Amino acid sequence: MSKDRPAPEAPQPLFPLVDAHTHLDACGASDAASVRKIVDRAAAVGVERVVTVADDLDAARFAVDAANWDARVYAAVAIHPTRANVLDDSTKAEIERLADDPRVVAVGETGLDFYWPGKLDGCATVPEQEEGFRWHIDLAKRLGKTLMIHNRDADQALLEVLREEGAPEVVVFHCFSSDAAMARECIEAGYVLSFSGTVSFKNAKALREAAPLVPADQLIVETDAPFLTPHPFRGAPNEPYCLPYTVRALAEVRGEEPGALARASTITAERVYGLRPVSG
Numbered sequence: 226m227s228k229d230r231p232a233p234e235a236p237q238p239l240f241p242l243v244d245a246h247t248h249l250d251a252c253g254a255s256d257a258a259s260v261r262k263i264v265d266r267a268a269a270v271g272v273e274r275v276v277t278v279a280d281d282l283d284a285a286r287f288a289v290d291a292a293n294w295d296a297r298v299y300a301a302v303a304i305h306p307t308r309a310n311v312l313d314d315s316t317k318a319e320i321e322r323l324a325d326d327p328r329v330v331a332v333g334e335t336g337l338d339f340y341w342p343g344k345l346d347g348c349a350t351v352p353e354q355e356e357g358f359r360w361h362i363d364l365a366k367r368l369g370k371t372l373m374i375h376n377r378d379a380d381q382a383l384l385e386v387l388r389e390e391g392a393p394e395v396v397v398f399h400c401f402s403s404d405a406a407m408a409r410e411c412i413e414a415g416y417v418l419s420f421s422g423t424v425s426f427k428n429a430k431a432l433r434e435a436a437p438l439v440p441a442d443q444l445i446v447e448t449d450a451p452f453l454t455p456h457p458f459r460g461a462p463n464e465p466y467c468l469p470y471t472v473r474a475l476a477e478v479r480g481e482e483p484g485a486l487a488r489a490s491t492i493t494a495e496r497v498y499g500l501r502p503v504s505g
Contacts, residue, residue, distance in 0.1 A: 230461035233454065239469035239487045240271035241503060243494035245419050246334075246373070246399045246447035247465050249277040249298070250287045253451075257294035264297050267465035271487070273297060273503055274494075275465050276447075278334055278373065278399075280305035282316060285323050292328035299498060301331035301373050306338045309349040309357030317360065324368055330498035333373020334399055335361035337386070340377045355386060362390045371395040371497055380407045384414070392416075395497055400449050404431035408438050417497055419445045422455030422463065425474035437479045441489040445497060446472055 244267065254260045264275060277292065278301040279285035288300035302323045304312055324332055335358055341348045349357070365372040372393045376383050380403055387396065398411055401418040411418055418439050423429050446468060454463035455470040469483075472490070476483040495502055 230458070232462050232464065233458040233467055233470070235266070235270055235466055236469040236473075238270040239472055239483055240273075241491045242272045242446065242468050242472065242487050243491050243498075243500070244272050244275040244448050244450075244465040244468050245397070245445040245494050245497075246278050246301070246421070247275050247450045248280075248284070248452075249275070249291055250284055251451050252462075252464050254287075254291065260291045260295050260298060263464060263466075264295055267468070268297065270466050270469055272465050272468045274299065274500060276301055276330060276498060278331075279303060280334060281308055281311075282319060285320060289323050289326050289329060292326075298328075299330045299500070300326070300328055301333045302329055303333045303335040303361050303373070304357060305334060306336050306354040306357060306375055307341050307345060307348045309354045310347075312357045312360065321364060321368075324364060324370065329370065330500070331371040331373040331397065332361050332365040332368070333371075333397070334375040335373070336375040337379035337383050338375060338377040339379045339382070355382075358383075358386055359390055362387070362393065365393040366391070369394075371397055373397045373399050375399055376401075376403070384410060387414070397445065397497060400447065400453065401435070402429070402432055403435065405435040405438060408435035412439060412443055415443070417443050417445060417493065419447045420471065420475050421447050421449045422453040422459075422467070422471045422474075424478060425455040425471060426459065427456070433478050436475060441486075442493055442496075444490055445494045446475065446490045
């Protein structure tokens with residue numbers, strides 16, 4: 226993401242939409258007023274609800290606050306796999322307390338990231354990540370909440386841990402970026418795949434081949450803002466209001482009408498996160 230590129234212009238509205246995974250704090254929100262401004266911009270183009278996601282303890286506290294400040298915001302809390310080495314007893318207790326808040330709809334993002342160890346200073350080792358992932362799986366099951374997974378270069382290892390631990394009732398693969406074979410395995414297991422702006426990238430050939438395979442009741446959409454801004458704005462700052470660009474790109478790949486895909490993904494997101502349907 227480049228600070229030199231201007232923010233994308235607002236897309237043509239597409240109703241209704243749920244941004245299934247965003248980071249409002251990383252988008253610049255810090256209080257109720259700034260959360261409201263970001264969500265207002267999103268609502269103006271049809272993105273009526275957002276799930277703001279934590280990757281560390283401070284972000285988890287903010288996510289719960291944001292979800293209590295604005296009824297259109299929901300939260301997901303966890304410690305990111307690359308930070309799993311901070312999961313001591315006190316951190317676990319705080320995450321568990323936050324995850325039990327009624328505005329928290331998922332435990333996440335958690336999972337495995339095999340890309341960063343050895344490249345990122347202080348990154349959790351693979352064994353530390355796996356231990357943290359198993360703990361988050363147990364937490365999601367104990368609280369009866371959706372498990373939101375971060376996966377980078379760890380397809381089979383993730384599936385194996387889920388098999389060994391026993392997956393929660395609902396599992397979401399955030400920012401699904403794998404190939405058709407992995408998509409089929411996830412679909413067969415009943416997992417939900419969340420698509421971001423990466424599906425609009427012309428060089429994401431394997432992902433674009435996988436996207437049409439996913440049944441509507443196992444598909445949701447997200448921005449992962451401020452990251453992964455969809456084409457043709459790649460590199461510019463992302464925000465929840467940009468979601469219609471991704472949905473239109475995904476609809477093209479799947480050979481569907483964008484409005485129909487928006488409605489179907491929203492119905493799935495409502496089920497996945499236990500959201501009350503928006504009237505009208």
